[in-house]
Amino acid sequence: MNPEEMVLHQERVGQTQLVNSAQLPASITDEEKEYLQACGVVFGEKNSEIFVEVIFPDGWAVVPSFEPRLSALVDERNRERARIVYKHTFYNHYSWFGLTCRYNVRDWDPAEILEDRGLCEFVREVADGGSALQATGEAIFLCSAEIPAEGHGLICLQRKLVGAHTVMP
Numbered sequence: 001m002n003p004e005e006m007v008l009h010q011e012r013v014g015q016t017q018l019v020n021s022a023q024l025p026a027s028i029t030d031e032e033k034e035y036l037q038a039c040g041v042v043f044g045e046k047n048s049e050i051f052v053e054v055i056f057p058d059g060w061a062v063v064p065s066f067e068p069r070l071s072a073l074v075d076e077r078n079r080e081r082a083r084i085v086y087k088h089t090f091y092n093h094y095s096w097f098g099l100t101c102r103y104n105v106r107d108w109d110p111a112e113i114l115e116d117r118g119l120c121e122f123v124r125e126v127a128d129g130g131s132a133l134q135a136t137g138e139a140i141f142l143c144s145a146e147i148p149a150e151g152h153g154l155i156c157l158q159r160k161l162v163g164a165h166t167v168m169p
Contacts, residue, residue, distance in 0.1 A: 011068035014088020019062045019072055023051040025084060025095035032099055039081070050095040072100075076162070080135050 001009065028036075031052060033043060047053050059076025070118035075084040085096040096108050 008068060010089045011087065014086050015064050015068050015071055017088070018084065018086050021051075021062075022054055022056065023047060024054050024062075024073070025086070025097040026050055026052045027095060028052070028097045032097065035099065036081075039075070050093065059074050 003016050026049070037043065039101075041060070042055040044053035044055070057076065061074055063074055064071050069085050069087055071084045071086065072080045073084060075081055080100050082097060082099045087094050
């Protein structure tokens with residue numbers, strides 16, 4: 001296993017440990033804690049430098065994402081309430097917590113980047129806490145996957161609305 005694979009493996013192990021536990025990052029602010037308590041989350045003792053024990057309301061859970069450092073706190077309707085970053089490697093060990101907006105618009109890549117053409121397709125959806133309310137049928141953007149020197153952004157080559165559907169919450 002090369003060093004990059006080793007780090008990814010350690011991050012996946014950390015993510016698995018997090019989603020199979022009842023804990024949140026201890027870096028949570030007082031305002032975030034008050035909001036979660038109003039939603040029914042019960043806070044316990046700090047069980048490490050970076051985590052605090054919690055009891056989630058029925059149906060709430062921490063779920064993994066495709067990115068091994070990133071997980072989400074979802075409610076009983078699978079709406080994303082917060083994002084959690086947990087870096088669990090031999091050289092770095094930290095966690096971060098941030099509430100997410102209930103309603104948001106996001107673009108996501110449903111397929112791997114088409115490496116031979118340097119292109120990728122994105123789907124846009126309007127979400128209620130992570131659960132899609134409305135989404136385009138397939139791809140709406142065909143974008144270059146090249147990242148500018150500044151390290152962020154995609155260059156849009158073509159806008160293509162394929163169709164939309166509404167998902168009832």
